[in-house]
Amino acid sequence: MIDQLIEAIIQKKSPIVVGLDPRFNQIPQAIKEKCLAEYGETLEAVAAAIKIFNRGIIDAVADEVPAVKPQVAFYEQYGLPGMAAYLDACQYAASKGLVVIADVKRGDIGSTSKAYAKAHLGQVQVGNKNYQGFPADFATINPYLGDDCMKEFEAEIVQEDKGIFILVKTSNPTSGQLQDLVMADGKHLYEKTAEIVAGWNDKICGKFGYSPVGAVVGATYPEELSALRAQMPKAMLLVPGYGAQGGGAKDVINAFDTKGLGAIVNNSRGIIFAYEKIGGDYQEAARKAVIAMKQDINDTLSSVGKQYW
């Protein structure tokens, strides 16, 4: 799947992933009113609104971006109806040819991680039949339980052609509290995580030289991003923090290799709720915002001689 992701990035000239992080209060009034009228003030109404909203966003951006990243918390908070809307986002995006990155940030003791891997990237067997719980192509992984919490995803990566993005240096203001801790050998904890990723990358790699075991590094820490690019040369980087969190094109540029590949930049609120800023229809606004972000990143890549296409 890492090769398909990179092929789609190249074909669409777009190293961008749209984050599907719906917030009910920010969904356009007309959609909310319609769903509240149909289902009353219920979780079902919220889930129906999210479903319509997401499908509208996916339709608006599907030909401009290679991937979407639904963040499960925005669905999970609405219980079972919310998770049905999450499933719909994954399935609808896949039906439009998009790569789906499940932002689930999972990781537990090995045997529990195995169940997480099946839930989001694999299949479960019931008698002679196989079922997919929440189908996605990649999942985000929290590494802090150690090697066994990550390695349990290997079966899905290899047998089902899936991928993972391991949290290495996150974009949030207090990420340094633990991730920047200096170890006995003088290295930061996030560099230790990067070592694990790079070690795994040497064993499993796709045709573009990138591994299905990628890393998450925030746009809000451009210096670390640059160093981590060098430390994990075969890791595809998922870079959140562009837009609402303050990151810009110049901050993410060092996530890309010298050819202009190796990274995909996420933007959630800045795309899906663009209509609040620029006005007009939410789908048209999301499309305009994606095109503007594409231009911004491509112009910056081109200015440093890194534009691949």
Ligand SMILES: O=C(O)c1cc(=O)[nH]c(=O)n1[C@@H]1O[C@H](COP(=O)(O)O)[C@@H](O)[C@H]1O
């Ligand atoms: O794993 C992630 O996607 C992630 C890691 C990280 O370090 N920072 C981060 O913001 N994210 C996610 O990326 C998205 C950022 O959303 P916006 O700030 O609205 O673009 C949210 O879904 C976050 O949960």
